[in-house]
Amino acid sequence: MRLIALLFAFAAAQALAHNPSDSYLGLVVDGPSIEGQWDIALRDLEVAVGLDANGNGEISWGEVRASHAAIASYALARLTLRSGASACPARVTGLLVDEHDDGTFAVLRFVATCPDSVTKLDVDYTLLFDIDPQHRGLLRLEHAGATRTAIFSPERSRQSFELAQPSRWQQFLDYGREGVWHIWIGFDHILFLLSLLLPAVLRRTNGRWEPVEAFSPAFWNVFGIVTAFTVAHSITLSLATLGAVALPSRLVEPAIALSVVLAALNNLRPVFYARRWVVAFLFGLVHGLGFANVLKELGLPQGALALALVGFNLGVEAGQLVIVGAFLPVAFLLRGTAFYRQVVFFGGSALIVLVAGIWVVERSLDVQLAIFAAATRPTVGSYDNMRDMLVIASAVRTAKSSFRGSPPAEKENARLAFARWALKPSRVDPRDGGGSIAEKHSARVNQGPDCTLTRGLRAALFRRLNDLQCRRRASPHCSLVNLVRSGRKQPQPAPAGAGGQARH
Amino acid sequence: MMRTVRLLAAVAPAAALLLAPATVAAPYVPKDDATVLERLPLKPTDPLGRELRELRARLAAQPDDLDAAVTIGRHYFRLAMSEGDPRFIGYAEVALRPWARSKEPPRNVLVLRALLRKYRHDFAGALDDLAAAAASDPSDAEVWLWRAAILLVQADYVGALSACDPLRARGESLDWIGCKSSVEGVTGAAERAYASLSEGLARERGVRAGPRLWMLSRLAEFSLVLGETDRAERHFKEALSLGVSDQFLLAAYADFLLDRGRPQEVVTLLKDWTRSDPLLLRLALAEKVLGAPVLEEHVRTLKSRFDAAAMRGDMLHQQEEARFNLYLLGQRPRALALAKENWTLQREPRDARILLEAALAANDPKAAQPALDWLARTGYQDPYLRRLAARLENSRP
Structure with missing residues (x-):
């Protein structure tokens, strides 16, 4: 019977009530810097470092915190990152905890800095192998939007990874797309252009507006205005991006709004008629500074500054041309009607003055007028409020494009999943002293806001997208993607200044 | 064969829909220092804990201290059994490291090494160690029992019976x-x-x-x-009324209920057992019959756990994975490949059953031949398996 008891116990053990020991190592390589998050089971750390200081068989947060230095030095001594021949020393930036399927894990965040941009990463992983040969290190390595995974075991404790450099062409396209996107969602730029274009199919004679006879003067009129605007904003965009001029967005944004008011007022009470291209040029300089702020938000690729600049600028032009291309033929056809002159031209200009006037107030006082906000939804908010929307909007956009071709219900699900993630209460806006962006904007988000986003947030979103895609369809790296939890880079009130890098 | 499975394991993630863990949490900083994050299986003040610490110190000073190594190994192996935590197996392996590849280790190392090998499904290695241990001391009943248990899994019934015989000497x-x-x-x-x-x-x-x-x-x-x-x-x-929770019993009873079309009772029985892969599988099978909404989530969880195990190189649950692929993913060829591979390692009745079912589903009667041979050879009486076999024989061209 003693032996039967053994058999019984052995059978129970084989049923694996617990998972084996794994650690989850996430590395995000960006130029010469490597951001790391390493999840190590507290039970493993107890054996390796000794956490249970009071010996009561329980590990409390206080005990983990007290062992912060010991955990950090123990772990980092067992992980060597090298870029080519040179070492990339790591520095711990924070200690958190996380619940995994099988117990609580310490979450060690660190930053390793290599001398140069990393092209080949050598990882030497020896954590716990001396204590438990069945331990495995599950690596998720991200670089330039691509994710790969690997497993470290005692037999394969050293592995190297060639990091593909992002294709220039792809980068160019990416920034171009952001440019198009920005002009399309940037109501202020569109309204400014429209204000200048509305009179293009008309002619001012004796203080009265008459329709032009032929298409070609109207076309050349528009051509001149658009070219002047383009040249002007290209100049300031380049200068600002290269650091030659710098104006804070709290000055630039009200100025842009003011330019829209003046341009529309010029239609109602013409001051400049024949030389509207001069207006376009002067104010275009201001708009260019606004574009530059957006480009800064996107983050500029190291060593491909010009490429990004040109890409973004061409994107803006392309977006502009589409708007002009849609406007001009219609306006030309309608130019002789009273509807065009009374409703579109005068009514439209007046409305633009009103809307842009509110922007001027909002942007210079950095407030959002409640009634107006409700009526216009997020795209027309003040610049700072728009920034709050970054994540959410792009989440929705990314989700939509990634699920192109999927059934509508699935797209909708993806959109909602993203919005829900973006709205997680953990996304705390530090400026609000802890208030959640989520609460402020949840209602708007569901109506489909549009914005651009910062690079850090975009990276976070791509990770999130990965997770979402993994849930829904086959993708080779998904298993480890799921093993190595995402969640990095989310603003968390972490000690030692970790986290929070998602907002600038 | 092993290679095919490795390959399958590598390709599998690409071929399947995937999932995040059931709960996607974000790292956080606990609010209070007093928050208890983890409970340890062994208190350091526990006499066993203290003994283990002392032994480990001894072993650290002298890694080839045979007594200390075997005692530590035994303790950890017992802990692995009582706690069901494979970490302890790893700790035991470390204690035996000086003798890991030794051809003729001391007798007490042999028995422990056999158990560790059996745990890892290295049956041949375990049998070699047990045979060597029995040769040096045939009166150790434990050696014979383990030998019988392994031979039984391998369907060597003559060998198993002869391993049982020495136990009879004790009445x-x-x-x-x-x-x-x-x-x-x-x-x-x-x-x-x-x-x-x-x-x-x-x-x-x-x-x-x-x-x-x-x-x-x-x-x-x-x-x-x-x-x-x-x-x-x-x-x-x-057995259930004894108040001992045993996963094998729960799995067997759940299978019994599933076979009898009583999925609701399976859900009641297993709803709190989602951490155990074999039991979560049964739960999901029942939920599929019932059309329960939570099924999708459970399938995802199982998928991620099987993939994780495959990526680690663990082959401990192929029989369950075959069943999962067959009935919950509808991946018949993969289910059959897993069931075939599983049969090369383990040949118990439930292993035969999944091989027969997978072969029938994949319309590949030839693949079931090993299980059909086993049925014919053993005279195993189970009416369900007999019916499966008959259907397979009939579907043969």
Whole structure:
């Protein structure tokens, strides 16, 4: 019977009530810097470092915190990152905890800095192998939007990874797309252009507006205005991006709004008629500074500054041309009607003055007028409020494009999943002293806001997208993607200044 | 063969829909220092904990200290069994590291190394170690019992019976009856197995809950083989009423209920067992029949766990994974490949069953040949397996 008891116990053990020991190592390589998050089971750390200081068989947060230095030095001594021949020393930036399927894990965040941009990463992983040969290190390595995974075991404790450099062409396209996107969602730029274009199919004679006879003067009129605007904003965009001029967005944004008011007022009470291209040029300089702020938000690729600049600028032009291309033929056809002159031209200009006037107030006082906000939804908010929307909007956009071709219900699900993630209460806006962006904007988000986003947030979103895609369809790296939890880079009130890098 | 499975394991993630863990949490900073994050299986003040610490210190000073190494290894192996945590197996392996590849290690190292190897499904290595241990001291009953247990899994019934024999030297003990009836139960003599085991159990007084549960589970199995479903259910229920939670018993009873079209009872039985892969599988199978909304999430969780195990190189649950692929993912070829591979490692009745089912589903009767041969050779009486075999024989071109 003693032996039967053994058999019984052995059978129970084989049923694996617990998972084996794994650690989850996430590395995000960006130029010469490597951001790391390493999840190590507290039970493993107890054996390796000794956490249970009071010996009561329980590990409390206080005990983990007290062992912060010991955990950090123990772990980092067992992980060597090298870029080519040179070492990339790591520095711990924070200690958190996380619940995994099988117990609580310490979450060690660190930053390793290599001398140069990393092209080949050598990882030497020896954590716990001396204590438990069945331990495995599950690596998720991200670089330039691509994710790969690997497993470290005692037999394969050293592995190297060639990091593909992002294709220039792809980068160019990416920034171009952001440019198009920005002009399309940037109501202020569109309204400014429209204000200048509305009179293009008309002619001012004796203080009265008459329709032009032929298409070609109207076309050349528009051509001149658009070219002047383009040249002007290209100049300031380049200068600002290269650091030659710098104006804070709290000055630039009200100025842009003011330019829209003046341009529309010029239609109602013409001051400049024949030389509207001069207006376009002067104010275009201001708009260019606004574009530059957006480009800064996107983050500029190291060593491909010009490429990004040109890409973004061409994107803006392309977006502009589409708007002009849609406007001009219609306006030309309608130019002789009273509807065009009374409703579109005068009514439209007046409305633009009103809307842009509110922007001027909002942007210079950095407030959002409640009634107006409700009526216009997020795209027309003040610049700072728009920034709050970054994540959410792009989440929705990314989700939509990634699920192109999927059934509508699935797209909708993806959109909602993203919005829900973006709205997680953990996304705390530090400026609000802890208030959640989520609460402020949840209602708007569901109506489909549009914005651009910062690079850090975009990276976070791509990770999130990965997770979402993994849930829904086959993708080779998904298993480890799921093993190595995402969640990095989310603003968390972490000690030692970790986290929070998602907002600038 | 091993290579094919490795390959499959590598390709599998690409071929399947995937999932995040059921709960996607974000790292956080606990609000309060007093927040308890983890409970340790062993308190450092525990006498065993203290002893282990001292032994580890001894071993650190002198890694080839045989006594310390074997004692540590034994302790950790026992902990692995009682806690069900594979970490302890790793700790035990570290203690035995100086002898890991040794051809002729000391006897007590041999037995422990055999157990560790069996745990890792290295059956051949385990049998070699046990044979060497038995050769140096044939009177150690434990060695024979382990040997019988391994041979039984490998379907070497002649070998298993002869490994049971030395246990008889200690009289008509339950050990011997349990060993012998385990062999008889799968070799067409389930009636005899049932009679002797139930008689033995009735005769012996003071059988503790653990062994009693083991024997009642066997009695239920033998009854099923004999087609006595009511009697089987009585034994299952009696075993469940002992108050010992045993995953094998729960899995066996869940299978029983699933086979009888009683999925609702499976959900009631297993709803709190989602951490165990084999039990979560049964739960999901029941939920599929019931059309429960939570099914999708459970399938995702199982998928991620099987993929994780495959990526680690663990092959401990192929039988379950085959079932998962067959019934929950509808991946017939993969299910069959897994069931075939599983059969090369383990040949118990449930391994035969999944091979027969997978072959039938994939319309590949030839693939089931090893299980059909096994049925013919053993005379295993289970009516369900017999029916499966008949269908396969008929579908043969």
